Amino acid sequence: MSAPVRPLSTDEAAAFRLVRLLAAESSPYFMAALFATVPVAAPGLGTFAVDASWRLYMDPDLLVGEGAWAQADAAGVLVHEVGHLIRDHAGRAGQLPQPMSHGAWNYAADAEINDDLLAAGIALPAGVVTPAALGCEPGGLAEDYYQTTSAAGWPEPSAGEGCGSGAGTWASPVELPADVDVDGRGPLSDADGDMVRRHVAVAVREAAEGGKGRGTVPAGLARWASGVLAPPQISWRQVLRGAVRHAVALAAGQTLHTYARPSRRRVPGVILPAMRGPKVRVGIVVDTSGSMGQADLDAAMAEVSGVLRASGVDRARVLLYSCDAATSTATRVSNLAGIELVGGGGTDMRVGITAAEADRPHVVIVLTDGDTPWPEAPTRARLVCAVIRHGEPTGTPDWATTVHITPGR
Structure with a gap:
């Protein structure tokens, strides 16, 4: 003992x-x-x-x-x-x-x-x-x-x-x-x-x-x-939520003066304009080529959809686009189930971004493996690049918001 x-x-x-x-x-x-x-x-x-x-x-x-x-x-x-x-x-x-x-x-x-x-x-x-x-x-x-x-x-x-x-x-x-x-x-x-x-x-x-x-x-x-x-690692989900939430908030804050509905403030002899904020429209462009897996795409889309719902973005104002390297076109689809990952590589996401901007969104969110050229000039919409790949994303515009998503994590 x-x-x-x-x-x-x-x-x-x-x-x-x-x-x-x-x-x-x-x-x-x-x-x-x-x-x-x-x-x-x-x-x-x-x-x-x-x-x-x-x-x-x-x-x-x-x-x-x-x-x-x-x-x-x-x-x-x-x-x-x-x-x-x-x-x-x-x-x-x-x-x-x-x-x-x-x-x-x-x-x-x-x-x-x-x-x-x-x-x-x-x-x-x-x-x-x-x-x-x-x-x-x-x-x-x-x-x-x-x-x-x-x-x-x-x-x-x-x-x-x-x-x-x-x-x-x-x-x-x-x-x-x-x-x-x-x-x-x-x-x-x-x-x-x-x-x-x-x-x-x-x-x-x-x-x-x-x-x-x-x-x-x-x-x-x-x-x-x-x-x-090593520096502390922050979950890509947290970063993606913050990026989307910030972009939507900035778009929602772009209020304009309008006389279509006069202000409730009363000034004798003067009609004052009211302040009007936009109903935010969001375009989501999905790269169907490259090395992205369905599970990674689903996880990223779930985070984006959750943030948009929490931010009060009307579902009808969220447009989804599928960008295919084979056809070099972008197609509007009704939901994620309509997107088929075809594999391959070399998709030009500028095509998808251009198609999305044609519908005049306030925010464009791109889900890609990053193997693509990017627009050289800033887009009208706020651009969020969610890059799903091993290693740090390269080549994304410095004027866009980039989120690195490691596959399988």
């Missing part, structure tokens, strides 16, 4: 500092995380573990004494445990279908970390979990390994075993309440943890690009850093 946790003794603290130094030398980009963890002695634990508050629980018998791990192995295990915190395995576990298999996730998360550590030549104790041990290919994510491991019915460890709540599995029985300080150091908040992860990601990127740091950055770790430092 484990004894109560406590601060490290003088000898234990000295041994830990040496192990941490070795860990920092082998993985210098982990420096911020290694020094952010709060070390705690957990007699009888039999391993190292972390909680979600960045506290590191270590069996002191593995640091000092006859049964202590070799210093290089202890340093490798320290890097491993910190890896759970850096990669936010606890947060990612919360995104798995519930109820989750704690044991399968711990194996999967361990494999994701150890795969990179072994590739970097970092020493680890014998028998650590690897992708190959789970029957998986190397270089994957914990979520990939979890699917295989949970389906294979790997045995569940006893509750409380494993790497702790910081790895997204069971909380170890020795874990302290979230509000308890250790040796004057409190737990890290979620915001502080995110800041540490970002510092580590920057250091990893610098090392991978040949800047600061020693050693080789494993491919999986470099991929993780790129994901942390």
